[in-house]
Amino acid sequence: MATHTAQLFSITTGSSEPIYRQLVEQVRRLVAAGQLAPGDGMPSVREVAQVLALNPMTVSKAYGLLEMEGLLARQRGMGMRVAERAGAARSTASRAELLRPTLERAALEARQLELDSDTVLSLFTLILKEQA
Amino acid sequence: MATHTAQLFSITTGSSEPIYRQLVEQVRRLVAAGQLAPGDGMPSVREVAQVLALNPMTVSKAYGLLEMEGLLARQRGMGMRVAERAGAARSTASRAELLRPTLERAALEARQLELDSDTVLSLFTLILKEQA
Amino acid sequence: MATHTAQLFSITTGSSEPIYRQLVEQVRRLVAAGQLAPGDGMPSVREVAQVLALNPMTVSKAYGLLEMEGLLARQRGMGMRVAERAGAARSTASRAELLRPTLERAALEARQLELDSDTVLSLFTLILKEQA
């Protein structure tokens, strides 16, 4: 099951977005969506590091930040779990707001590429289906 | 017109995306869209730096990379211009491809937030109209 | 009485000070003060673990270190007792020296907070009375 959770992560090493931050943001989204529920055990630092071919310290940094944020809780010697006070899955509207910044960036790029809304929406629809 | 061009740029200092790369990618998009056509003069390093409140060296670095890439050409004593061989505005399909990575990222985040396509497309449509 | 002894301990799980070391140092102080006299029986590992909600191995580690140090002695099948050669209660001056490092740390912090001696001593006096 821990292995399963580790598989949820998808990092892009080529991005300028630091790896540890990609991890932090993905955990935030998974918790917001309820895919990671309060009390769930997180995969170990070493396991995530191995699955994603990262240095354990990079994963540890992400976990540490999430702990400071109150989203994860440490169980001494027994790994991390999703904090009870992490809040249950949020409403659809609330989760949609978390997606807004990325969509705004996409809209900005579309405008700079002088692509009309129909073209952009068609392409986006296609991509959403591909991933489904 | 040079001033006008500088206004096309929109940088986010708080982002982890390096500023110089934000500039490079925006110029790429503006050239692909034809908003910057071969032969057009670019605003001076100093001007862009002042308008966007950046360090001139940051702007200079972006220009340097774009020159190496062949998109911009240096005219001694006369600033930079868009290179003749920069290629004319590309087709809509070609430009849409440049937008694909950003849309794929948005789709990934949407899936992690467990948002269905309809919700995401509605929000995106709204954002596209806001910016228009 | 064993139970009573376990109550003497006061550990802080949130501290960065390892739990086993908190235990070791408290036993050292209790022996120095004579509250634990040579020959006295120590509460069992299991009991301390239960009373303080700790993992028994943590308590066992502390006891092991104190045994190596010569402060505790193992009696096969009968738990641990304070070693005869643990030395009787020390003099006041000798015990005060054990407190010096903590007071020096407090003095350092006070200086960094730019608090004058009178303010610090007033607060400390207050705290000493509260605990009495």
Add this chain to the structure above:
Amino acid sequence: MATHTAQLFSITTGSSEPIYRQLVEQVRRLVAAGQLAPGDGMPSVREVAQVLALNPMTVSKAYGLLEMEGLLARQRGMGMRVAERAGAARSTASRAELLRPTLERAALEARQLELDSDTVLSLFTLILKEQA
């Protein structure tokens, strides 16, 4: 001046208190006391690391945490400075509260050592004078 600031730090490598946390807490105290005022430049990571014989990453971790806390602000390429919104020097009473946890610990240890208040206060007074 930067060098002078670095000299304000005093870390104990032998302690179980992590070095980066010792740094964080000292900066908090120095800011609370007004010895580090909003706008002041902090000594560079490398300088602190050299003066205290630490690894730069350790210092960097402390600075990073203080930035997240809002006490320090990064100036890209120009080092860190004390944040404007760090708040001016606090009142004496407010600063004294920051000292309370350490004094409470000292009082606990004193009680376990069965030292009476007079003895403890005498020793503390002595230590406060030594450091002055």
Add this chain to the structure above:
DNA sequence: GTGGTCTAGACCACT
């Protein structure tokens, strides 16, 4: 087994 801390050293982004 778990996470935490630290070091040494590399490379990057920015001024």
Add this chain to the structure above:
DNA sequence: GTGGTCTAGACCACA
């Protein structure tokens, strides 16, 4: 020059 990120590898505390 500044800080940021990452790796590799070591040792510690805890279960």
